Amino acid sequence: MARRPTLEFWYEFASTYSYLAAMRIEALAEAAGVEIRWRPFLLGPIFAAQGWTNSPFNLYPAKGRNMWRDLDREAARHGLPPVTRPNPFPQNSLAATRAATYGADHGWLVPFSKAVFETSFARGESIAEPAAVARILDRIGLDGTAILRAAAGEANKGRLKVAGEEARSRGIYGAPSFLAEDGELFWGNDRLEQALAWAAGDRPAGLR
């Protein structure tokens, strides 16, 4: 059987549209015959390098107001439950992203990532404190306390930092982002379908 093409899914746990993409990507990827590589990363350092010390949705209030309304509309359109707004927004995603980075080698990255997103955007609970992350890990049948300890080790922290540097060096400036094997970069939940089509070899006719 031919190897399936791979699409990298770069996501940030504090990101509203990363949540929508995370809820949609598995079914769409299956239909497209594409393998997804989940790539958790921290958007904060990339935003900070652009001079943003907060979410653009907070920095630009008119944009922020309409983003929340758009998120409600998009969730309804995709059959997802009503969106709960994290308080505060954005949530500090450091502990959850460290755990996800650790999980990449241990077989539970995807269910954990989906559980973090649902905790924040569908249950309206905090994902910010290490204790909140431990509860999510426990809830999916893992040992939260032990994993948080391992995830706080220098090796894992270094790995997360390298992922952030990789994101920036490959042109990523927001989340979610999708990277095809040939380096083609798509930004935003609105481009998930196009990114999957691209990964599957379906390019728009006439594109140079």
Add this chain to the structure above:
Amino acid sequence: MARRPTLEFWYEFASTYSYLAAMRIEALAEAAGVEIRWRPFLLGPIFAAQGWTNSPFNLYPAKGRNMWRDLDREAARHGLPPVTRPNPFPQNSLAATRAATYGADHGWLVPFSKAVFETSFARGESIAEPAAVARILDRIGLDGTAILRAAAGEANKGRLKVAGEEARSRGIYGAPSFLAEDGELFWGNDRLEQALAWAAGDRPAGLR
């Protein structure tokens, strides 16, 4: 015959995604049974109020690079000609927007607006100087010199300013934007289909 619902299409001549929306909106609106009210405005004052003195695509280079690639992909996907990049980008859109504002009462707003967008993004020619705008007006069979003179009058300039204030007061923070009769605001070419569906009375099930 029942009155058709109306959707307002707010656009900026310097805006890349306004171009895509302008090329797509007529056929989609016809199919949806929606009347479009074309609303030219200047995004510059709104960006300036947010602290931006340039296009965000220039301010954030990684975002800008991917925007141009995305624009190429989207144009190809929608069957539009290859995109030509205005030089400089963004183009000064003052003269063209004044003319469009004047045209709203004279029956040629839509063909003129489409001609401006095509001049900039499909022919790669300037739209910035009054002489360039006069040539576009002449090309569609109007008297460019006379119209530019009328468009530079105080009454028309005041009307353009009021349109900008209306945009901001109704929550607009970018272009293109779409406003339904009930005030529902959609931002971006990616939301054109949803905005038309909304205007036609089709709301996502479960939306609060």
